[in-house]
Amino acid sequence: MNPPLDTHDLLLRSRGGDMEAFRQLVEHYQGYASALAIRLLGDADEADEAVQDAFIRVWRHLPKYDPGSKFTTWLYTIVTNLCYDRLRVRKRNRRVFVPAGEEVLASIPSTGREPGLEMDEKEVIREIERLTDELPPRQRIVFVLRDLQDLEIREIAEIIGLQKGAVRTNLFLARRKIRERLEMMNESHKTVPVGKETFDEMPDR
Numbered sequence: 001m002n003p004p005l006d007t008h009d010l011l012l013r014s015r016g017g018d019m020e021a022f023r024q025l026v027e028h029y030q031g032y033a034s035a036l037a038i039r040l041l042g043d044a045d046e047a048d049e050a051v052q053d054a055f056i057r058v059w060r061h062l063p064k065y066d067p068g069s070k071f072t073t074w075l076y077t078i079v080t081n082l083c084y085d086r087l088r089v090r091k092r093n094r095r096v097f098v099p100a101g102e103e104v105l106a107s108i109p110s111t112g113r114e115p116g117l118e119m120d121e122k123e124v125i126r127e128i129e130r131l132t133d134e135l136p137p138r139q140r141i142v143f144v145l146r147d148l149q150d151l152e153i154r155e156i157a158e159i160i161g162l163q164k165g166a167v168r169t170n171l172f173l174a175r176r177k178i179r180e181r182l183e184m185m186n187e188s189h190k191t192v193p194v195g196k197e198t199f200d201e202m203p204d205r
Contacts, residue, residue, distance in 0.1 A: 087137040139174035
């Protein structure tokens with residue numbers, strides 16, 4: 001079994017110009033950064049470019065990094081800002097990729113219908129993907145960070161530079177838009193509409 005990664009030690013060594021230490025840091029955290037970028041951008045190639053740019057910025061700004069702060073929060077801030085810039089200048093919408101829809105589907109209450117008449121789960125996932133893609137960039141980022149990445153409101157506020165109240169407002173608006181569209185979709189399938197608790201009453205931390 002490999003020993004646990006000492007992020008603090010690797011950061012200090014990287015700040016001193018140790019490229020091997022920085023390589024280990026990148027290898028360990030690249031997966032986390034990529035998962036976030038893919039969910040925000042919905043395009044694997046574009047996400048790879050954003051992550052590469054993010055680690056270039058990490059290397060360049062290591063002398064300014066506060067060792068007392070959480071590295072993942074700093075990294076997520078850089079990745080999110082780069083993705084946010086790409087979302088704002090994107091000429092056309094692209095689909096958001098949600099690797100596993102279970103965490104979203106788990107929040108949707110059962111319709112109570114017979115098994116044979118239940119809405120197909122894959123169809124719900126596809127609709128959530130499409131609806132997330134239609135959100136304004138800021139709402140989209142807040143929704144992804146909170147409901148897909150499961151970050152706390154406090155950390156999201158730190159990452160995107162907003163007050164916690166503004167984060168909650170954007171999250172509420174994003175959830176409401178998705179919930180309303182899901183209700184319309186359910187109605188078109190003649191199922192019981194998705195309950196208000198689907199997103200609005202999900203716990204915020």
